[in-house]
Amino acid sequence: MARKIPEIPAASLADIAFMLLIFFLVTTTMDVDSGLERRLPPMPPPDQEDDDTPPIKERNVFVVLVNANNQLLVEGEVSRVEDLREKAKEFMANPYNEENLPEKEVKEIDFFGPVEVTKGVISLRNDVGTQYGTYIAVQNELVGAINDLREELAKQKFGKSYEKLDRDQQGAVRDIYPSRISEAEPKKVGGN
Amino acid sequence: MPPISTASLPDIVFMLLFFFMVSTTMREVNLMVKVGLPAATELSKLEKKSLVSYIYVGTPHNQYQRVFGSEPRIQLNDQFARVSDIQDYITSEREARDEAEVPFMITSLKVDEYTKMGIVTDIKQELRKASALHINYSSRKREDL
Numbered sequence: 001m002a003r004k005i006p007e008i009p010a011a012s013l014a015d016i017a018f019m020l021l022i023f024f025l026v027t028t029t030m031d032v033d034s035g036l037e038r039r040l041p042p043m044p045p046p047d048q049e050d051d052d053t054p055p056i057k058e059r060n061v062f063v064v065l066v067n068a069n070n071q072l073l074v075e076g077e078v079s080r081v082e083d084l085r086e087k088a089k090e091f092m093a094n095p096y097n098e099e100n101l102p103e104k105e106v107k108e109i110d111f112f113g114p115v116e117v118t119k120g121v122i123s124l125r126n127d128v129g130t131q132y133g134t135y136i137a138v139q140n141e142l143v144g145a146i147n148d149l150r151e152e153l154a155k156q157k158f159g160k161s162y163e164k165l166d167r168d169q170q171g172a173v174r175d176i177y178p179s180r181i182s183e184a185e186p187k188k189v190g191g192n
Numbered sequence: 193m194p195p196i197s198t199a200s201l202p203d204i205v206f207m208l209l210f211f212f213m214v215s216t217t218m219r220e221v222n223l224m225v226k227v228g229l230p231a232a233t234e235l236s237k238l239e240k241k242s243l244v245s246y247i248y249v250g251t252p253h254n255q256y257q258r259v260f261g262s263e264p265r266i267q268l269n270d271q272f273a274r275v276s277d278i279q280d281y282i283t284s285e286r287e288a289r290d291e292a293e294v295p296f297m298i299t300s301l302k303v304d305e306y307t308k309m310g311i312v313t314d315i316k317q318e319l320r321k322a323s324a325l326h327i328n329y330s331s332r333k334r335e336d337l
Contacts, residue, residue: 010202013202014198014201014202014205017202017205017206017209018205020209021205021208021209021212024209024212024213024216025212027216028212028215028216032237032238033237033238033241033244033300033328033330034235034236034237034238034330034331034332034333035232035235035238035300035301035328035329035330035331036232036234036235036328036329036331037236037298037326037327037328037329038327038328038329039325039326039327040316040319040320040325040326040327041320041325042320042323042325043320043321043323126309126313127309128308128309128310128313129308129310130308130309131305131306131307131308131309132230132303132304132305132306132307132308132309132312133230133305133306135309135312136230136232136305136329137230137231137232139232139329140232140233140234140331143234144233144234147234
């Protein structure tokens with residue numbers, strides 16, 4: 001006595017699928033997270049002596065200070081965020097080998113041969129009361145300065161944008177313009 | 193003129209449906225703090241979402257202000273946290289991932305523009321102690337320049 005099983009109507013399938021589709025369309029957020037990528041220095045071991053690193057020469061350091069009123073002091077001069085990029089680029093490149101800008105050191109680098117590589121370090125120190133937005137703007141300009149220099153070098157040497165170079169070429173360009181942005185250790189670390 | 197066959201309509205819709213289902217990332221945390229990201233130009237994208245742990249910092253939303261005050265607070269997962277909780281958070285995030293993926297993990301700091309640096313510096317120190325050194329200051333794209 002096999003009873004006839006009635007067929008399931010498939011006409012409403014499309015409607016159901018549409019409903020689900022609309023649900024996912026509405027809930028989807030297609031935002032891509034992006035931001036400034038940085039690497040923190042590793043924590044020094046607690047038993048380490050403070051003064052075993054050789055002092056860095058004054059001409060090799062690009063000092064950027066930001067105070068609690070979000071004002072900038074760049075190499076001893078009051079400055080604006082907009083001018084920071086040019087100054088940092090001039091410091092890192094030192095095109096005319098000036099006395100007060102960083103020293104260079106000849107290094108052997110793939111694709112380029114012996115190149116003069118700067119010994120410059122950018123040092124950034126901020127106040128506890130500095131606004132995060134300002135801090136990011138300053139970081140952005142400093143990272144931007146180095147990115148600009150790399151881009152120019154890549155265009156000049158390979159005739160291509162830095163992004164389009166292969167891994168070894170990028171490494172060579174990175175060796176010539178290393179990203180040396182150091183942040184001062186906070187003087188005192190308090191709890192929250 | 194013959195009518196257009198709609199028999200393949202469900203298939204098309206299902207295809208779209210699967211696309212959206214796969215590409216959807218459900219926001220797994222409710223933001224309890226206001227985060228207005230700063231703007232920047234030198235952005236890099238966060239490639240692998242599964243390897244990112246988030247730290248939110250900002251002033252609490254109005255309904256939480258009665259309890260938590262109006263000073264910037266840290267949010268980890270779904271609750272307010274203190275600076276000292278960050279190391280535990282990083283450890284638990286690491287344990288949730290495959291061991292081989294741990295070195296590639298990134299911590300994304302979503303910090304409100306108007307927060308003072310004091311709290312951010314404290315967070316950075318904690319991250320250094322936890323050796324979560326690869327960080328990303330989340331920011332939005334600035335159009336000018």
